Amino acid sequence: MGLLVDGIWHDQWYDTTANGGAFKREQSRLRHWITANGEPSPAAPTQEAFLAESGRYHLYVSLACPWAHRTLVFRQLKGLEQHITVSVVSPDMGELGWTFDRDAGSDGDDLYGFQHLHQIYTLNQTKYTGRVTVPVLWDKKTKRIVSNESAEIIRMFNSAFNHITGNEQDFYPSHLRPIIHQINDTIYEAVNNGVYRAGFATSQHAYETAYTELFAALDETERRLTTQRYLAGNTLTEADIRLWTTLIRFDTVYHGHFKCNRQRLEDFPNLSNYTRELYQLNGVAKTVNFDQIKRHYYASHRQINPTGIVPSGPDIDFNRSHNRTHG
Ligand SMILES: N[C@@H](CCC(=O)N[C@@H](CS)C(=O)NCC(=O)O)C(=O)O
Numbered sequence: 001m002g003l004l005v006d007g008i009w010h011d012q013w014y015d016t017t018a019n020g021g022a023f024k025r026e027q028s029r030l031r032h033w034i035t036a037n038g039e040p041s042p043a044a045p046t047q048e049a050f051l052a053e054s055g056r057y058h059l060y061v062s063l064a065c066p067w068a069h070r071t072l073v074f075r076q077l078k079g080l081e082q083h084i085t086v087s088v089v090s091p092d093m094g095e096l097g098w099t100f101d102r103d104a105g106s107d108g109d110d111l112y113g114f115q116h117l118h119q120i121y122t123l124n125q126t127k128y129t130g131r132v133t134v135p136v137l138w139d140k141k142t143k144r145i146v147s148n149e150s151a152e153i154i155r156m157f158n159s160a161f162n163h164i165t166g167n168e169q170d171f172y173p174s175h176l177r178p179i180i181h182q183i184n185d186t187i188y189e190a191v192n193n194g195v196y197r198a199g200f201a202t203s204q205h206a207y208e209t210a211y212t213e214l215f216a217a218l219d220e221t222e223r224r225l226t227t228q229r230y231l232a233g234n235t236l237t238e239a240d241i242r243l244w245t246t247l248i249r250f251d252t253v254y255h256g257h258f259k260c261n262r263q264r265l266e267d268f269p270n271l272s273n274y275t276r277e278l279y280q281l282n283g284v285a286k287t288v289n290f291d292q293i294k295r296h297y298y299a300s301h302r303q304i305n306p307t308g309i310v311p312s313g314p315d316i317d318f319n320r321s322h323n324r325t326h327g
Contacts, residue, residue, distance in 0.1 A: 001093055001300070007127040009118050011095040013303065014200065021203025022210075025193055028149035029130045034137075034156045036163055043155065050139055050146050052160040054083040057146065059153075060117060060136040062098060063289040064091045064296030066192065066245040067150040068135035073241050074157040076283040079167040084157075085110075089117055089134060091296035097132045105292055111140065121145065151184075154238055171238045179232045183239040187231075190217035192246050199258025199304065207259065215262045218271065225270035229324055240278060247275045251314050252290055253297040257304060266316065276322040285318070 002011040016023055033041040038051030050057075059075065061068035075084055090104035098117035100109040114120060118132045124145040137146040137153050147153050158172050172180065190213040197210035221243070224231065231239045246254070250265040266272050279285055298310040 002095065002097055003131045004118055004121060004128050006129055007122050007125075009096065009116075016200065016202045016206070020206060021201055022206040023197050023200035025196065026131050028133070028147075028152075030124070030145045030148045031152060032144075032146045033152065034146055034160045036160050044152070050142075052156075052164060053141075054161075054164050055085070056139060056141050057084050058111060058138040058140055059084055059086045060089065060120060060134055060138060061086060062089045062091065062093075062134045062296065063287075063292040065134050066249060067133075069245040069248075069287060070150045070241055071135045071137070071153045071157065072287040073245065073284055074154045074171070074238075076287055077169065077171070077241075077281070078157050078161065079165040080157060080161060083161060083164060087111070091292040091300070093296065093300040098134060105295065111138075151242070154241070158238065171236065171241065173235065173237070176232045176235065176237055180237050180239045183231050184242060186217055187221075187239065187243050190214055191221075191243060195246060195250075195254040195258050195260050198260050199254065199301075211260065211262070214260055218268065222268045222270050225274055230274075236278075240274075244275060244278045247271060248279065248288060248318070249293055251316060252293060256311065257297050257301070273322040273324050276318050276320065277324040279318040280322070288318075 001013050002009060014023060031044060032048045032050060033044050034050045034052050034057065035041050036052050038049055040047065040049045059071055061072060072086070075081060087100070087109055088107040089098040090101040090106035092099070092101070092104045096116050100106045100115055102108050112119070112123070117134065117136070120136060120138065121128045121132050123143060133148055135150050135153060136148050139146050155172060158170065162168055194210050194214040194217065198207055198214060201207035201210060221231070228234060230236050231243065247265055250260070254260040255264055265275060279288065294310050298305050299308040302308060
């Protein structure tokens with residue numbers, strides 16, 4: 001686990017000592033945009049624009065990673081499987097970071113035959129400095145990274161390829177944007193990143209702060225889902241997908257491995273039904289791989305789980321019925 005400094009790999013984990021034991025996630029650094037006509041996006045006018053084209057782009061993902069998982073769900077829901085290719089890294093993230101080790105569960109790197117994901121980052125920019133994270137949206141034509149920020153990749157997938165796919169479903173409708181932004185801000189800090197803040201904390205105080213904020217946000221969401229079907233009302237939006245990739249992992253890894261154990265997700269009636277509803281949406285279940293999820297967290301984070309033993313359970317049937325048909 002490490003990062004690149006001037007294009008050289010360093011095996012180095014996040015330093016929590018400077019922050020009183022709190023985990024601080026690094027901001028994504030590569031933030032260009034794909035647009036339908038190749039003109040700069042109003043969302044990022046100063047960033048370079050890439051033209052949406054079928055077959056031109058490639059996603060590098062880990063099936064374990066909740067951030068990468070968002071992009072796979074969008075690829076599925078927006079009918080992009082035929083247009084955007086994918087490589088899956090190995091669930092093991094060791095001293096050389098994400099690898100394409102087929103024996104450890106990767107698909108391999110079909111584009112360049114690389115062994116490590118950091119080689120993609122240095123192919124993009126020889127002297128790159130920063131963490132080597134998934135997801136990566138890669139342009140095969142110019143051999144450049146378009147983006148390594150999942151929140152922005154899903155917005156591109158939401159609309160930039162509509163003229164190619166004919167899929168007009170809008171998970172980021174203009175009239176709901178203010179509420180979507182508000183929900184995203186809370187859910188990102190307290191839940192998506194909150195489980196990591198609890199799990200990677202190296203002081204009791206930092207852990208307890210994250211834990212308290214996490215369960216307060218889950219309690220609030222549970223209440224919200226009593227009167228409405230989805231987070232922003234009765235329309236499924238990106239806010240739901242962003243929350244869901246954390247919820248689907250909750251009982252399997254965050255409850256035990258990250259010590260988010262006030263209760264299980266299964267113990268929240270609305271949240272657990274909602275999680276099953278989204279799991280059962282068209283094509284979504286095939287984006288979920290619990291073997292790789294468990295393997296990544298329990299075997300890669302040796303600072304938390306030194307033996308690397310991967311637990312056998314839990315055994316949860318996400319295909320059983322849910323009650324989220326109202327609204
Ligand atoms: N903000 C990024 C975060 C991505 C991220 O942190 N991915 C994790 C895997 S779950 C990673 O690759 N971590 C490697 C590292 O931090 O060195 C996004 O949402 O795309």
